[in-house]
Amino acid sequence: xxxxxxxxxxxxxxxxxxxxxxxxxxxxxxxxxxxxxxxxxxxxxxxxxxxxxxxxxxxxxxxxxxxxxxxxxxxxxxxxxxxxxxxxxxxxxxxxxxxxxxxxxxxxxxxxxxxxxxxxxxxxxxxxxxxxxxxxxxxxxxxxxxxxxxxxxxxxxxxxxx
Amino acid sequence: xxxxxxxxxxxxxxxxxxxxxxxxxxxxxxxxxxxxxxxxxxxxxxxxxxxxxxxxxxxxxxxxxxxxxxxxxxxxxxxxxxxxxxxxxxxxxxxxxxxxxxxxxxxxxxxxxxxxxxxxxxxxxxxxxxxxxxxxxxxxxxxxxxxxxxxxxxxxxxxxxxxxxxxxxxxxxxxxxxxxxxxxxxxxxxxxxxxxxxxxxxxxxxxxxxxxxxxxxxxxxxxxxxxxxxxxxxxxxxxxxxxxxxxxxxxxxxxxxxxxxxxxxxx
Numbered sequence: 086x087x088x089x090x091x092x093x094x095x096x097x098x099x100x101x102x103x104x105x106x107x108x109x110x111x112x113x114x115x116x117x118x119x120x121x122x123x124x125x126x127x128x129x130x131x132x133x134x135x136x137x138x139x140x141x142x143x144x145x146x147x148x149x150x151x152x153x154x155x156x157x158x159x160x161x162x163x164x165x166x167x168x169x170x171x172x173x174x175x176x177x178x179x180x181x182x183x184x185x186x187x188x189x190x191x192x193x194x195x196x197x198x199x200x201x202x203x204x205x206x207x208x209x210x211x212x213x214x215x216x217x218x219x220x221x222x223x224x225x226x227x228x229x230x231x232x233x234x235x236x237x238x239x240x241x242x243x244x245x246x247x
Numbered sequence: 248x249x250x251x252x253x254x255x256x257x258x259x260x261x262x263x264x265x266x267x268x269x270x271x272x273x274x275x276x277x278x279x280x281x282x283x284x285x286x287x288x289x290x291x292x293x294x295x296x297x298x299x300x301x302x303x304x305x306x307x308x309x310x311x312x313x314x315x316x317x318x319x320x321x322x323x324x325x326x327x328x329x330x331x332x333x334x335x336x337x338x339x340x341x342x343x344x345x346x347x348x349x350x351x352x353x354x355x356x357x358x359x360x361x362x363x364x365x366x367x368x369x370x371x372x373x374x375x376x377x378x379x380x381x382x383x384x385x386x387x388x389x390x391x392x393x394x395x396x397x398x399x400x401x402x403x404x405x406x407x408x409x410x411x412x413x414x415x416x417x418x419x420x421x422x423x424x425x426x427x428x429x430x431x432x433x434x435x436x437x438x439x440x441x442x443x444x445x446x447x448x449x450x451x452x453x454x455x456x457x458x459x460x461x462x463x464x465x466x467x468x469x470x471x472x473x474x475x476x477x478x479x480x481x482x483x484x485x486x487x488x489x490x491x492x493x494x495x496x497x498x499x500x501x502x503x504x505x506x507x508x509x510x511x512x513x514x
Contacts (some may be wrong), residue, residue: 090252110255110297113284132248133285135276141350147351152284156255157277157301195431199348221434 095159100168101126108155117138117155118165126166126195130224131144137223140196141165147200166195169202170205178240187236189227196223201237209244211237248452250287255300261385261412262298268410269387271296278321278360281352304361305447306414309333314420320359320413324348324371327358337378337418338461339425339443343370345457346427349435350439359413362398365405365461368437370429372399373456376464377443386410394415399461423447426509428502429457440499444506446470453481453503458495459488470507 094106097120106121113132118124118141130138132151142164160215169176175183178201188194199218204211204219211219216237217230225233256274258264268274273295277283287293300306306321309330320469327333327344332339347353347361347370361371362382375382375395375477381397384391387410392466395416399405407413410510440457454464465484471477485496 091254093255109252110285111250113249132288134281136351137349137351143354144322146354148283148354149351151288152280152355154255154277154280154284154297156257157280157299172435196445218434219350222351 099163114153115150137196181236181240185236187233193225251293267298279356281356282364304381316418324353373462377454378460401460424513426506428505442503442506446510
């Protein structure tokens with residue numbers, strides 16, 4: 086690759102914190118989160134928008150961070166899996182994933198957690214159909230999905246009891 | 248799996264976007280990025296300049312003017328699927344938008360992007376043809392408007408010139424009964440085949456997608472009330488568009504039949 090690429094200085098708000106980073110326009114949000122900001126919880130699977138491993142929340146809505154350039158995230162609130170994880174311990178949804186064996190290799194888990202969390206925030210009474218529909222955009226090659234759905238439904242029920 | 252180098256231009260107005268497109272022959276418009284960015288990640292697309300239109304407010308409008316519904320090019324699928332005006336005036340469009348990709352894709356993908364990408368198996372280009380929408384296109388020399396069926400020219404090919412920008416779609420709002428259905432292998436996939444069937448008092452028609460190189464709309468005099476007769480007609484129509492793959496037109500008939508039944512429920 087010839088010559089020096091232009092860099093743009095941008096402000097990114099990630100998990101409530103401002104980050105000043107120098108980026109090339111072609112760097113995806115996923116890569117900048119991982120390599121510039123050091124938040125490696127966002128996983129990169131297919132880099133073509135199919136697998137959902139890189140799902141983050143943009144102003145609370147799930148999006149593919151491999152299909153956005155970091156420069157586009159200026160002025161928006163980005164939430165990664167680190168942002169839904171308490172300082173110590175796990176969130177109720179994460180606890181539920183652990184209790185229900187909803188992960189094996191864990192590669193898809195950050196995307197699953199963010200999609201499921203966004204769903205429960207929006208629809209605290211989501212039924213199994215709604216959970217499955219929301220998770221169609223997140224591929225898991227280990228679990229066969231059943232335990233993931235169980236975990237989300239259990240977290241939902243726990244949220245109701247509180 | 249990383250895009251090639253490009254220059255980034257953020258346009259705040261359509262004028263800025265048109266200027267950037269006009270002065271950079273190698274420029275492409277970045278809307279939702281759900282088709283373009285995968286192509287760039289694979290380096291199948293290597294634009295010199297990306298003109299980001301995501302900040303242009305006027306392209307996000309949905310408004311009813313007289314007997315027309317105007318939908319800005321930057322309206323996202325998630326908005327299409329739940330906007331009260333769209334839900335009321337063209338429910339079939341909201342229904343079709345719910346079948347596009349997945350939640351995260353619908354949150355970013357736009358109606359303008361889907362039209363310009365012109366995937367023959369996509370829901371929205373066919374919806375625009377079925378609804379007899381007009382495409383309003385901006386250019387440095389001024390706006391022009393064309394019917395959707397003249398906008399789509401073939402596989403991933405449209406009538407849009409390099410320096411033009413799709414501004415909005417205008418959907419006429421006659422009394423209309425229209426149903427939608429599609430067959431997909433997995434939820435969120437592109438359709439193997441899909442159809443919109445209209446059974447209004449003034450018009451009976453079917454618009455196919457995933458069947459030919461672009462959305463195909465065929466008008467009939469009236470839909471036969473008898474199912475056998477209706478399906479025979481649908482098969483004849485489907486074979487006019489695509490006669491090679493038997494499984495495809497067989498499936499097309501079923502899809503169109505379901506769309507017809509959905510249209511009846513519109514009352």
